[in-house]
Amino acid sequence: MGNKISVGLLGFGVVGSGVMQIIENNQAELIHQLGTEVHVKSILVRNPAKSRNVDLDRTRITTDPEIILNDPEIDVIIEVMGGIDEAREHILKAFSAKKHVVTANKDLVALHGPELQEAANQNKCDFFYEASVAGGIPILRGITGGLSADRIQQVMGIVNGTTNYILTKMANEGMPYEDALQEAQELGFAEADPTSDVEGLDAARKMAILGRLAFSTDIELEEVEVSGIKNLALEDLQYGDQLGYTMKLIGFAKCHDKEVEVSVEPTLLSKEHPLADVKNEYNAVYVYGEAVGETMFYGPGAGSLPTATAVMSDVVEVIRNVRLGVNGNIVTEPRFKKELKTPDHRFGQYYLRLHVKDEAGVFSTISSLFHELDISFKRILQNPIKKHEVAEIVLVTHQTSLGNFNKALNQLESLHDVLDVKSYYKVEGDVEHVAGTTETL
Ligand code: HSE
Numbered sequence: 001m002g003n004k005i006s007v008g009l010l011g012f013g014v015v016g017s018g019v020m021q022i023i024e025n026n027q028a029e030l031i032h033q034l035g036t037e038v039h040v041k042s043i044l045v046r047n048p049a050k051s052r053n054v055d056l057d058r059t060r061i062t063t064d065p066e067i068i069l070n071d072p073e074i075d076v077i078i079e080v081m082g083g084i085d086e087a088r089e090h091i092l093k094a095f096s097a098k099k100h101v102v103t104a105n106k107d108l109v110a111l112h113g114p115e116l117q118e119a120a121n122q123n124k125c126d127f128f129y130e131a132s133v134a135g136g137i138p139i140l141r142g143i144t145g146g147l148s149a150d151r152i153q154q155v156m157g158i159v160n161g162t163t164n165y166i167l168t169k170m171a172n173e174g175m176p177y178e179d180a181l182q183e184a185q186e187l188g189f190a191e192a193d194p195t196s197d198v199e200g201l202d203a204a205r206k207m208a209i210l211g212r213l214a215f216s217t218d219i220e221l222e223e224v225e226v227s228g229i230k231n232l233a234l235e236d237l238q239y240g241d242q243l244g245y246t247m248k249l250i251g252f253a254k255c256h257d258k259e260v261e262v263s264v265e266p267t268l269l270s271k272e273h274p275l276a277d278v279k280n281e282y283n284a285v286y287v288y289g290e291a292v293g294e295t296m297f298y299g300p301g302a303g304s305l306p307t308a309t310a311v312m313s314d315v316v317e318v319i320r321n322v323r324l325g326v327n328g329n330i331v332t333e334p335r336f337k338k339e340l341k342t343p344d345h346r347f348g349q350y351y352l353r354l355h356v357k358d359e360a361g362v363f364s365t366i367s368s369l370f371h372e373l374d375i376s377f378k379r380i381l382q383n384p385i386k387k388h389e390v391a392e393i394v395l396v397t398h399q400t401s402l403g404n405f406n407k408a409l410n411q412l413e414s415l416h417d418v419l420d421v422k423s424y425y426k427v428e429g430d431v432e433h434v435a436g437t438t439e440t441l
Contacts, residue, residue, distance in 0.1 A: 005034070005319055006041040008068035008099075010090055011081030012061075014188075015104050015131070016043070017054045018308030019078060030312075034319050042068045044081065069093045076318050078311060079103040088112055095123040100327060102314040104131035104307055110205035110221045113212070117332050124328035126321055128314035133206040134159050134283040136306025137299040138313060143213050143287065150289035152214040156428070157251040159206040161189040161281035161301040162197035163229050167247055168279045171237050177230070189281045189302050199228035200264040203251045210285065211253035211262045216335035219253075223340060225263040232266055236353060236423050239394050240268045243379055245351075245427065246276045254341075261341040266425055268351050273429030343403035349378065349427035350397045350405050354412065355420040358384055358391040362417040366393070369415070373408050375400045378430070390419060396427055 007023075009016050023030070023038050030038045040060065048061050068074060069090060077094040079087050079101060087108050091101050101120065103109065109116070109129045120127035130140045134157070143152065158164050162184045169180035181198065184190050189197075196202045204224040211219040229249055237247045245268035253262045269276050274296045278284040283301030288294055300306040321327045356362050363382075370377065379396035397405065405424075412418050 004037045004039050005075055006039050006071075006073045007076040007078055007315065008071065008074040009040055009043040010065065010068065010077060010079045010087070012043050012045050012052065012056075013080065013082070014304045015080040015307045015311065016078075017052065018304030019080065019311050020054055020056075021305065022308045022312050026312075030316070033316050034323075036319075038315065038319075041074055042071065044068055065090050065093075069097055069099070074099060075322070076100045076102060076315055078315065079105060079108075080311065081105075082107070084108050084111060088116070091116055091127075092119055095119045095125050095127075098123055098125060100126040100318040100322075101128075102311055102318065103127075103129050104311055105129070106132035106202070106205045106209065110208045113209065114218070114332065117330060121328050121330060121332055126318045126327045127330070128317060129209070130314050131307045131310035133209050134285055134297070134299070135161075135301040135303060136309050137283060137285065137297050137301065138310065139210070139285045139297045140213060141313070142285075142295075142297050143210070147287060147289050147292060147295070150291045152287060152289045153255060154288040155207075155210050155214045155251075155253040155285060156275060157203070157207060157210060157283070157285040158248055158275055158278050159210075159251050159283055159285065159301060160197055160200075160203040160249060161283055162191070162194060163200075163203070163249040164278065164283070165189060165281045166198070167229065167232075167237075167249065170232070170234060171241065171246060172279075174234065176234075177232065184281070187281065198230050200226040200249065201228075203249060203264040207251035207253055207262050207264055210251070211255075211260065214253060214287070215255040215260060215338070216331075217255070217258075217260060217338040218334045219260065219262055219338070223262060225261075225265070227265045229266050233423060236268075236351075236425065239353065239381065240351070242381070243268075243351075243394075243396060244271055245269055245430075246271055247425075248275060248278075250275070250428065255338070256341075258336050258338055259341045259345060260338040261346055268425050268427045270427075270429035270431070272431065276429070343406060344401050346402040347399050348402065349399055349430055350424055351427050352395045352397070352409075352424045353422040354393045354395070354418055355385070355390050355422060356393055357417045357419065358389050359417065362391075363393070365415060365417055366412070369411050370397075370408055373400075373404045375404055375408060392422075396430075
């Protein structure tokens with residue numbers, strides 16, 4: 001590594017062009033941090049003829065990855081091409097050629113992060129991926145650096161801007177789901193195929209990465225329980241609002257006594273919770289550490305320059321490590337082998353909306369069923385739907401185990417007086433009262 005640091009860019013889409021802009025516009029800041037210039041030597045693109053927003057020196061463009069991966073002058077590879085198999089192959093080759101790698105590719109890191117980290121370490125190379133979670137928010141370094149001496153117990157994240165935008169529009173403007181999704185796509189937050197946004201998979205990938213780093217343990221993507229926002233009914237957002245909750249797609253990662261649970265689910269969040277005010281396309285990650293208590297990291301979760309800022313923070317870290325001679329030193333062994341929590345070890349509050357026969361004694365039957373499972377109600381709403389002689393009941397439970405709540409759901413479905421279990425959601429952030437003071441609205 002000489003006086004000028006040369007990097008190679010794999011990909012020149014939204015993030016790649018942002019990286020180029022930061023390198024060109026913030027050279028003075030980079031020189032101040034690193035004592036040397038940073039220069040993009042080569043750029044891998046699929047289609048060299050494509051017209052681009054950024055003015056590019058065409059001699060730097062190539063369609064052959066080997067030109068970049070085998071260039072002895074290139075020290076750092078920035079992978080912003082996306083996709084999984086090709087990107088993985090290029091990164092493994094880069095490590096074999098002793099090049100450090102920075103990536104923004106959450107899909108790849110969620111699926112192959114541990115393998116790539118291992119390959120990086122074996123070659124004494126750095127492998128950083130700050131931009132893979134929550135775009136411009138420096139959350140990975142917040143966890144692995146700022147909170148590294150603490151025992152993190154819980155991470156809760158609004159880590160998908162598309163769904164947060166949709167839910168904000170549905171809640172604040174009563175906008176139908178499809179219209180809000182179309183707006184999010186037009187604004188450019190959504191993935192090329194928004195299925196992974198709205199079905200929760202994009203958030204699940206980010207939560208797998210966050211969970212691994214927060215608890216220093218092995219979490220696989222398939223261990224994240226996922227449900228998305230596609231089937232949400234406006235009624236549930238409205239009832240939630242009436243009860244003091246706002247609907248958010250929340251990623252949860254919790255760890256207690258080496259037992260871990262990771263999930264992504266639409267959640268009725270108390271309006272008092274710090275995450276409840278995170279609106280539109282913004283992201284935020286709430287981290288609870290045993291010593292530090294509550295912390296929250298907020299900012300843009302996508303976009304060219306915010307994501308490129310995170311990429312460049314990794315490049316700066318790599319170059320600092322080169323100067324110190326400490327690349328490739330990340331601990332790869334999990335600190336402990338986790339168990340996944342069983343439903344009987346998972347506790348929470350739940351919201352439930354039922355359609356029942358509007359007859360005497362029905363509520364008492366439902367209430368006895370919950371009583372037998374030791375589940376008590378915190379909130380109860382009932383509305384007659386007159387024309388059909390049906391009543392709609394909305395219940396919010398006190399804390400209970402997921403195991404018991406699931407049993408209640410099964411038993412409710414077999415009750416003759418219960419016509420339909422319309423919906424149920426996790427409730428989070430409610431201030432729990434002392435048992436026995438159930439509030440009925
Ligand atoms: N589609 C993602 C989102 C982009 O909506 O948050 C950033 O990963």
